[in-house]
Amino acid sequence: MFTHIRKFISKWNSNQDIYIEQMSREETIPFNKEETMTLYHVETEEDYDALMLELEEEGCVWGYTGNKPTKDGHWYIFKGDTVIDKYDIYLGVASKGYCEKVYLNIPIQKYKTRKDKIKEDVEYFSKCNEQIMESVYEFIHQDNNDIVNNPSHYTSGGIETLDYIKAKVKDYPSYAAGNILKYVSRYEYKNGIEDLKKAQFYLNDLIEWMESD
Incomplete structure (x- = not known):
């Protein structure tokens, strides 16, 4: 068996929502991750780009590739419904509709440049x-x-x-x-x-x- 999980992608087909789960290549995410997860809703590509720069300065990486935030572009997937989820330094991307259904106890912050x-x-x-x-x-x-x-x-x-x-x-x-x-x-x-x-x-x-x- 592999000792480290390199990639984990889960898809939700309901309402055509697709969710890319964040996962470190070195460790698994704890069950109670919602306690420290942050959700950012970006309505424009300009907001998305600004958030990626800010998160990159904080040392964040995409959980499923390990790449810097600005290297992988995900705006085109959900566009105005894009939500970036941040757990520790690891990032994932989902639709706003998905997050509203799954993360009922986490407020979605509207990010603006x-x-x-x-x-x-x-x-x-x-x-x-x-x-x-x-x-x-x-x-x-x-x-x-x-x-x-x-x-x-x-x-x-x-x-x-x-x-x-x-x-x-x-x-x-x-x-x-x-x-x-x-x-x-x-x-x-x-x-x-x-x-x-x-x-x-x-x-x-x-x-x-x-x-x-």
């Missing part, structure tokens, strides 16, 4: 900023006795708007980071150096905030 994540963060923080400023506006106009008419920088009860935001917002670093991302991402097509200066202002203020803690 860094570029996509930054875009999502900018959109998220921009929405947060709008909600925050609406709250500030409502607060300022609640009581005319608290208003100091200063168009250049609104104040209320002697407290500048940014200081009020810091006092009321639970996660000011996220608010500041959102502004930094927003102004840096748009400066080329909107307000140029003015946006960069705004980003610099929030960056300096964020540094000062964190150093004061």
